[in-house]
Amino acid sequence: MNKNLIVIVGPTAIGKTSLSILLAKHFNCEIVSADSRQFYKEMSIGTAAPTPEELEQATHHFIQHRSIKDDYSVGDFEKDALNKLNDLFKTNDYAILIGGSGLYINAVTKGLDYFPEIAPAIREKILEEYHNKGLEHLQEQLKSLDPTYYNEVDIKNTHRVMRALEVCIGSGQPYSSFLTKPKKKRSFNIIKIGITAEREIIYDRINLRVELMAKEGLIDEVKSLYTYKSLNALNTVGYKEIFKYLDNEWDIDFAYSEIKKNTRRFAKRQLTWFKKDTEIKWFDYKEDFQTIAKHIKKSSLRKQS
Structure with missing residues (x-):
């Protein structure tokens, strides 16, 4: 196999998007997002979706391509992502998969577990x-x-x-x-990169991101979605807390403090999930991207030999 999927994982707010863009430019390839919160076009600020400027720097797929009213499962994503990778690998030896959701990453790299039909x-x-x-x-x-x-x-x-x-x-x-069935073999090499930092740094970056969301208009975004607040897509950190504020259950300062707290907890769960995967090569968030690119190139050559 001479096709290589570069998988970039790590906790929220660690810098996965900026790294993926640098690597996409370096390997002249495209980015497939596995962030299930960024699939929805109505949710931008609260999901920290790539900015228009970032989207212009590299071609992204599965960013704001669905509506919160759509029924879109991880199984649907597995099928769509594999089809997209099949197309990308026709003209390039590399593609990038990025995300903080272990389930969606595993769907592409290992395949989903399948369950009986339920009434x-x-x-x-x-x-x-x-x-x-x-x-x-x-x-x-x-x-x-x-x-x-x-x-x-x-x-x-x-x-x-x-x-x-x-x-x-x-x-x-x-x-x-x-959940114990053998995983599926993929027709491409998989090179996994993890980005991390000391816990205090991760938490500081999360707090700063939430403050930026507030300045960018998170409240107005959530207000525009209030009618749909019962949908599963909106039962997520950053939205459910603001709904509490809009329902006069919390004041705004407490709502933002809860977003920070719940996002920190989410980041901790992300790291716990990814640390179990021994295939991931971890780098500090400040690591020069050229070092990471060299590791990827070396890994791809080793897997092909």
């Missing part, structure tokens, strides 16, 4: 229980039915808790039992 009635019942009894009730059910997955999943992620529960109930087997 819609089960999904509807779980959704009804969520509205009537809350997320904590669903968390306790998952803990009872699949303690293994309960200890691995972000139990505050409503969508993932509900998905795991419906598989447990619909199949009669733990959700985690479907």
